[in-house]
Amino acid sequence: MALEHAILVSLLEKPGSGYELARRFERSIGYFWTATHQQIYRVLKRMTSDGWVDVRDVQQYGRPDKKEYSVAGPGRDALGAWLQEATEPESVRHDLAVKVRGAAFGDPAALITEVERHRQAHTDRLAHYLTGEARDFGEPTAGGPLDAERELQHVVLRGGMAYERMMIAWLDDVLATLAGLDAGR
Amino acid sequence: MALEHAILVSLLEKPGSGYELARRFERSIGYFWTATHQQIYRVLKRMTSDGWVDVRDVQQYGRPDKKEYSVAGPGRDALGAWLQEATEPESVRHDLAVKVRGAAFGDPAALITEVERHRQAHTDRLAHYLTGEARDFGEPTAGGPLDAERELQHVVLRGGMAYERMMIAWLDDVLATLAGLDAGR
């Protein structure tokens, strides 16, 4: 289970509440690891009782109070150990690939709309990444030594962009194939 | 849940037993949808009672008898309906991306071995795909009209190859970034 570790990384980058974590999992972190607020609250509870994180009640004005979590020593140790642990390459789940192979037994042309919908979603996400890259990494490192955190966030973002570009190109390939089947019958 | 649909597609391509399906999920299908034999047997049971598939006892000699499953009318209908249904783009789970961002808070150099291990796995898988492509799609369609099933299987395979190539290139990017951090401190 890597959700715990994803939370540790996010809290090391910046301490925050369960609610704030949930929103981070809708943006930056969520592009390579998804989680609902339910999962996050549940795991934070376990991590607290395991001593991986510390909690601090924070009073707020104009909005409900919150609990701010930050990484404790044992949590940092656990993350360090996990980093060197061998993890199996993630199991893939591409329902669109299932649909494409399934189209052979239905109407291939009927799948086109769905493929175009996915292509649009990937195009949007790529545009979002590019905006974020220009905002966060547009200028060279602002003096000082290499900032490891910044460099590593950037290389992960480049991975996300490479994935979206690959998907868009593949979906174009799929659309061309579907169109070819439609024309050829 | 798309496991049912993945099984339907696999059974339409070729009827078979739960055991045979489990082995297919370790190869071709398994590259974009994973499942253990437990899941498969459980889902086949439900699909049978829902009338999506038919069962046939097959006596075998030199090995235990088996149950051969094939797709029934309602199963084919369910697949057709699902193909046109809007499916959300699959939720991604890239533990390696979590590790890369986490490396900022540990020793970036310690991650290199793990990244190289993943790179090797993707290289191996790409080589496996290329072998399969040469074997199954090396020669142009053997006469007759365009074979939809074959074309669609090929485009899915091309997607798998594009994914592996993208991952290898990204992992090289990650390795260069990690090496740069190591040299620059």
Add this chain to the structure above:
DNA sequence: TCTTCCTATGCACCTCGTTGCATAGCAACG
């Protein structure tokens, strides 16, 4: 005042997925 919306946390329930184990037929080998 009433409704709507956002922040913030959490419970209950259900499904999906994984692990471990059990059973059984048959083949091959020492």
Add this chain to the structure above:
DNA sequence: CGTTGCTATGCAACGAGGTGCATAGGAAGA
């Protein structure tokens, strides 16, 4: 004859993940 290994099916239990719902404070606007 016993062990090992492959084919073939399945149960039991657990943990992960997701959906729906509940609660509660406060802001903003009709």
